[in-house]
Amino acid sequence: MKKLAFVLLAVGLPLAVTGLANPSGVTINGWPAAPTLALGAFVIQWLAFIPARLLQTERFYDLTGSATYIAVTLGAVIAAFDPTGAQALIAIMIFIWAGRLGSFLFRRIHAAGGDQRFDQIKFSSSRFFVAWTLQGTWVVMTSCAAVTAVLSPEQPPLGSVHIVGAAMWVTGFAIEVIADRQKSRFREDPDNAGHFISVGLWARSRHPNYFGEILLWAGIAVMAIPYLSGTQWVVMLSPLFVYGLLTRISGIPTLARRGQQLWGDDPDYQAYLKNTPTLLPRFFGT
Numbered sequence: 454m455k456k457l458a459f460v461l462l463a464v465g466l467p468l469a470v471t472g473l474a475n476p477s478g479v480t481i482n483g484w485p486a487a488p489t490l491a492l493g494a495f496v497i498q499w500l501a502f503i504p505a506r507l508l509q510t511e512r513f514y515d516l517t518g519s520a521t522y523i524a525v526t527l528g529a530v531i532a533a534f535d536p537t538g539a540q541a542l543i544a545i546m547i548f549i550w551a552g553r554l555g556s557f558l559f560r561r562i563h564a565a566g567g568d569q570r571f572d573q574i575k576f577s578s579s580r581f582f583v584a585w586t587l588q589g590t591w592v593v594m595t596s597c598a599a600v601t602a603v604l605s606p607e608q609p610p611l612g613s614v615h616i617v618g619a620a621m622w623v624t625g626f627a628i629e630v631i632a633d634r635q636k637s638r639f640r641e642d643p644d645n646a647g648h649f650i651s652v653g654l655w656a657r658s659r660h661p662n663y664f665g666e667i668l669l670w671a672g673i674a675v676m677a678i679p680y681l682s683g684t685q686w687v688v689m690l691s692p693l694f695v696y697g698l699l700t701r702i703s704g705i706p707t708l709a710r711r712g713q714q715l716w717g718d719d720p721d722y723q724a725y726l727k728n729t730p731t732l733l734p735r736f737f738g739t
Contacts, residue, residue, distance in 0.1 A: 456579050463586050467491050467593035473684040474601045479532060486532045486604050487597070490525045495589035497521045502585040506578055511571035512562055518588045519555020523548055525596055529603040537608045539615045543599050543676055546622055550669065553626075557633055570707070595670055595695055598688040602677035609679040621672030628654065628734075629665030636662070649716055651725050657734035659725070660708070663699045664732050670695045700732065 468488050475487035482489075501517045526547040530536055536544070562568050574580040635653040639645050654661035671692040681688065699705060716722035729735070 456583055460583060460586050463583075463590045464495055467590055467597070470597055470687050470690065471593060471600070474597055474688045476601065476605045476607075476680075476685070479534070479604045479606065481528070481532050486529070487600055490528045490532075490600060491593040491597075493528065494521050494525050494592045495586065497524065498585040498589040499582075502582055505575075505585070506581055509575050511568045511575050513559075514568065514571070514585070514588065515558035515562065516555050518592060519551040519558075521589070521592045522551035522555075522596060525592060525600060526551075526603065529600045533604050534606045535608075536603060537611075539611050539676065540603045540605070540608075540680075542615075542619065543673060544603050546619075546626075546669075546673060547596065547599055550626060553630065561637070591698070595691055598674040598677040598691040601685055601688050602680040605680035607680050612679065614678050615676050618672045618674070618676030618678075621675060622669045623672075625665040625668030625670075625672060627665070629662050629669065632662040632665060647715075649712065649722055649725065651729070654734065656729065657736060659729050659731050660699075660705055661734055663704055664734060667692065667696050667699060667732075705731065 468491055471487035471491040472485065475485040479486045480489075497517065498521065501513065505511065505513065526544050530541070530544050533540065571581075571584070574584055632654045635655060636650055639650045639652065639655075658664055674689060674692045677688065712722065712726075
């Protein structure tokens with residue numbers, strides 16, 4: 454019963470948010486567009502869960518998530534009245550981010566032979582189903598500001614808010630890409646086997662990739678501001694959701710526990726934890 458209640462909450466919250474955020478009069482086959490696209494995101498996860506459970510594999514989990522971002526955003530573009538340049542730019546940003554991250558994670562998981570997050574839960578139908586459902590929650594909650602903006606019939610001229618948001622996205626995306634590449638190259642070097650990374654951006658932050666992720670979604674939320682009114686402001690939960698999930702639930706807490714298991718007795722690792730910011734990079738000084 455607890456898992457059922459959790460799944461209902463994981464589905465119900467995003468549907469409620471997108472219902473409140475849906476631009477007036479924007480529909481898909483007579484149904485409010487934003488919650489319809491949100492429901493579609495969950496349907497994609499549940500359909501992908503079936504072969505994943507039968508094969509007991511998580512290898513296509515992240516790739517499916519990225520494809521869902523693209524599908525939901527493309528659906529918003531198609532349903533929109535007449536997307537302006539700024540609305541099209543928001544959609545393109547989602548396409549670029551999802552394509553890059555999805556392919557990166559897919560290659561990493563296949564190279565590693567699997568994803569440790571799923572070592573136990575992929576053998577349990579109920580727990581694995583919850584994991585796939587939560588990916589739907591992640592997609593809908595993080596993209597809700599972008600989807601609302603793209604669907605909006607309002608067409609404000611390109612202004613300073615769009616420019617500031619775009620600059621935030623570009624900066625965050627660049628940080629995430631550079632951090633991921635630096636960590637991949639570090640792991641590819643046999644001399645680094647069994648060691649933690651503390652070079653490049655990772656000398657400035659213990660989780661620079663997550664900082665970039667949070668910043669780019671905050672940038673998209675800023676770009677969405679000119680299109681929001683009334684209950685639509687609920688989509689400002691998007692960057693807060695990303696921040697909370699990565700810093701309090703998944704992401705950082707999970708990696709912190711694993712780091713202590715691997716290097717908890719290493720004085721260099723303890724010094725790294727003490728001297729390196731958890732998230733916000735230290736851009737100046739040593």
